[in-house]
Amino acid sequence: MPLPTIEWEGDVEGRIRLVDQTLLPTELKFVYCEDIKSIWHAIKTLMVRGAPAIGIAAAMGVVLGIKDIRAKDADTFLKELKQVTSYLSTARPTAVNLxxxxxxxxxxxxxxxxxxxxxxxxxxxxxxxxxxxxxxxxCRQIGENGAKLIKDGNGILTHCNAGGLATADYGTALAVLFKAKEQGKHIKVYADETRPLLQGARLTAWELVHAGIDVTLICDSMAAHVMKQGKVQCVIVGADRIAANGDTANKIGTYGVSILAKEHGIPFYVAAPVSTFDLSIKSGNDIPIEERSPEEITNGFGRKTAPEGVKVFNPAFDVTPAKNITAIITEKGVITKPSAENIQRLLGTTIS
Structure with a gap:
């Protein structure tokens, strides 16, 4: 049974319970958010992360935000609601599910x-x-659709975390792996550690170990070597925003993995719900990229690893062009050779 990443407790005056993902894998701790500032902080500091989970957290955050609205009529309520939603919108800029x-x-x-x-x-x-x-x-349907692409004996590389911790239940990219295992397929997963916050090491490896899936943790810089040795037959990653033409924003380093996969003739798959598509954005050039604190690199996990005063560039995401993506796996089906035309053909008017 997947770990309940985020849950609502009680009635409209209730609270959010969520896993503090910043403490994994050494400590499994639930934290409680009882007001809008606490859920904003949880999203901003990555206590809750992953595009689908952020979307859920934002929706539940709205409920926290309206607890203190004492408006007597709907018009006044809607005006105050806008203040709540505007505030929540500032938590993180890249994941469109927010x-x-x-x-x-x-x-x-x-x-x-x-x-x-x-x-x-x-x-x-x-x-x-x-x-x-x-x-x-x-999540379950993404797993069903994606597992059809996995063959018995495949080696699969993944980057960052797109498992149950990033969603409400089963994951996106990892849902494909969970389903393949359920089908009796023998797979071996290589998980990039995913610098600088090590979501692959702390979260993906943790989820796969607990699921009984054969997983090997590697440094990000080892991916090319592992591919060259023939240990990887496909790459599966998640997504935080997908433009109308199929360009995809995901955790920093994903773009480089796509280049390596293309060089080695390895299929590169993106697994994401249709809610992650942003058809208002024509290409990846227009996707806003979040830049995070320099301390995540210079003082990662409490230890100083860089000289005082050094300049730091710390984008949280990069954009993989559609030309590097073999297929996008959604709950509606698989989009092969992603393009504006192929995406619209599958999605139609399903995005709202």
Whole structure:
């Protein structure tokens, strides 16, 4: 049974319980967010991370934010709700699911504007839980669709973490691996450590070990060598935002892995729900890239590893061009040779 990454406890006056992913793998600890500032902090500091999980956290964060709204009529409530959603939108800029989750909550509020404030609040809580439950189904279907691409005996390389910790249930990229194992396929996974915050080492390796999947942890710089030795038959990664043409933003280092895969003739797959597509962005050139604190590199995990005063460039994501992606695995199906035309053909009007 997958670990419950994020859960809502109680009624509309309740709270969020989530796994503090910054402490894994040495400590499994649940933290509780009871107001909007605490969930904003949890998203910003990566206590909760992964595009689908961020979308769920944002939706539940809206419910936390409306707890203190004392408006007596719907019009006033909607105005104050906008302050809540605007604040949550500043937590992280790259993962489109954050904005997608917030937009869904705003839409539900508007659709219920003829009801009482209490009824609107209840509708928003129900929508947040619906988003979470939908993600559980979506993850399973991504696993089903992606497992068809995995052959018995395959070696698979993955970068960062796109498992149950990044979603409500089963993961995206790792869902493919979990399903392949359930089907009786023997696979061997190579997990990049994923500098500078080691999500591959701390989270992906932890999830795969607990799932009983054969996993070998490697430094990011070892990926080319492992591929050259013929140990990798495909690469599977997640995504934080996918542009209309198939260009994909994912954890920093993913672009380099795609180049290595292309050089070695290895299929490169992206696994993501349709909510991660942003059809308003034509190409990856327009995807905003979050830059994080220099201390994540110079003082990683509490130890100084760089000279005082050195300049640091710390983008959290990079963009893999569609030409480097063999296929995108979604809950609606697999998009081979990603392009604006192929994406629109599969997705149609499913994105809202």
């Amino acid at each position: 904005f997608w989750g917030i937009a869904r909550m705003e839409r539900v509020a508007r659709e219920n504007k003829n009801k009482s404030v209490r009824e609107i609040k209840d509708a928003l809580l129900h929508e947040a839980i619906r988003i979470q439950n939908e993600d559980k189904v979506i």
